[in-house]
Amino acid sequence: MKKWLVVAGLMALPMGLQAATLSTGKNIKLLVVDGKKVESSFWSEAESVDLPAGKHQVVVRFDGEVKDGSKTTIYTTRPYLFELDVPEQDATIVLPRLTTMSQAKAHFQRGPQWQLELDNGTKRSLEYVELQGKGFAAYSDMEALVADYNREQGITFEQGYAVDLEQATVEVSEKGEVKISGDALAQLKLWYSKANNEEKAAFAQWVESQKQ
Template sequence: MKKNLWLLMALFSASTQAATLAVADNIQLLAVDGKEVKSQGWRAVDSVELSEGKHQVVVRFDGEVKRGSKSTIYTTRPYLFEIDLANTNAEIILPRLTTESQAKAFFERGAQWQLAMADGSVKPLVVTELQGEGFAAYSDIEALINAYNSANGIVVEKGNAIDLQQVAVNVDNKTGKVEITGDALIQLKMWYTKASKEDKKAFKIWMAEKDFN
């Protein structure tokens, strides 16, 4: 843990309802709530201030490891997960990985990402490894996240990630009957996230032509 960082976070949290989310060494913070986290000059951003509630976070391992007697940089695909913060500072952590073979084995068998809380407790994170297509699949992280969210019925509102399918769709496990619940606005948002670009364009044109007054 970064002791100085924890001290600063503790002092900061005493005067605000927000929390600070940090990442450990060799973990790169790529995006929060669908927005890319851009480095400040040559210095990567290793912490962000977040409001209370659920947040969608994307990170990757990007660190120096040993390949025999030489050093090399090992970089993984992006990993996406949700973090529910309740005014508690936290840090995303991984076990210490020192060699390339060790890192490969760890991520190939399913990396165990964890969240270390300010009170000393550690929680496992349920992660999704984002899969891109093509040579520059991961150059536009926001587009990659948007595609994932659209496919899974997830939107980010006021800094909080909302799974619209969980809110609006109820499946009877016995009969298999699907019931759409929730208010009309939630239902509209869910179907809009699943629409293609052409469907969204057509819908906007339809909305513009209608007079709902």
């Protein structure tokens, strides 16, 4: 999977930048955007978020009513993560219409067809990662689950826009030779994003010691 430095999150837009509304289709729950949980009210769940055009990380799942024989039941999937290039127009994350339990199970078992439907009617296929939780209540804290994934993948968040940080710092030749490139700051950001909390704390102490 391509790794990039996610920037721009859900912060106020710089002047002159155009925002678009990213929505979800029927029975698709918007969970996390740019590392932050999408807050919902007690009465209704959030179905859209305003984002500046550019790279964003979006996590959703299918969670809705389907027919199981003569009964109606809830079918819920694992969360799916997208590295999404949000356009300068409103867009919606959609799936084919799923109405029965057997239909939904079959669709996700063979690989769901996630798409981004633009306001002008065109559709783009979306590449995705199916997040895997561990242990009891593995999906109860979606922010933590996404944070673990981002740490493993070297993804971090800053104010601004998406930059392919690893591509800027690691080059692999056709012969498989690895060469470190990019400036020192980019390299520091890459390795810091891969560190766990204890390693980050130790690094922070070292930085302080260098100021003395």
